[in-house]
Amino acid sequence: MKYDLIIIGSGSVGAAAGYYATRAGLNVLMTDAHMPPHQHGSHHGDTRLIRHAYGEGEKYVPLVLRAQTLWDELSCHNEEDPIFVRSGVINLGPADSAFLANVAHSAEQWQLNVEKLDAQGIMARWPEIRVPDNYIGLFETDSGFLRSELAIKTWIQLAKEAGCAQLFNCPVTAIRHDDEGVTIETADGEYQAKKAIVCAGTWVKDLLPELPVQPVRKVFAWYQADGRYSVKNKFPAFTGELPNGDQYYGFPAENDALKIGKHNGGQVIHSADERVPFAEVVSD
16 A cells, blocks of 8 residues: 555654644554654653743744644543643743743734733742742743643544554664655565655654754653642743743642753753663753
């Protein structure tokens, strides 16, 4: 059989592509070296932030608003355990932060529901948060966080129900191109398609070594926290900028564990062996 489309890597990007391409009527084969979701890509860790008023620049706003529509649609398939949680996101940092200035500009340009608070206002609303007097907060009421692994499970299941072929726990070892399309080589044999989408993430250069892609090790960890930091207590997801410019992000606590990650920095890596656990690198 020759497919319309082969997807190599079925994590966050690949699983979504597989579902939406199948829904659009294409004959699709999804592949992955492991059984997604898993801990070998960049999607594990249960949750990811979704922010609307982007501090990285307003050019992202129309993309994220379209994405939000699709996340809301996908969440309808898991109403008891929603994929998207509208916890709100409080962006914290010095009053002169360039990141927060971009958040405010994005909100103004796209008329987003964002509230500005001073340090006293932040601590009055969320007593669990303590910030210096020169800090401000920009609260995105309609933003929140996504359950990334649940999203992948849902996309894969919906794609399968729609007729998508799936080949998991089977690494793609090579890609060949010719006038007829694309052929992939696997331990299970060769498969052909008119086109392929490579969603191999960190290890895309194993298949396409000419690409100028450099993997970077990024870390997050869970810290003990009680119910005061939970969604039920209206504790929000957050971003925080330190006085030295370092950027952190975090999520409301679940099961007495609060997840925090560092946005900037990280270590350049060249192989899977360098993906060591949190705290094995001094800068963690």
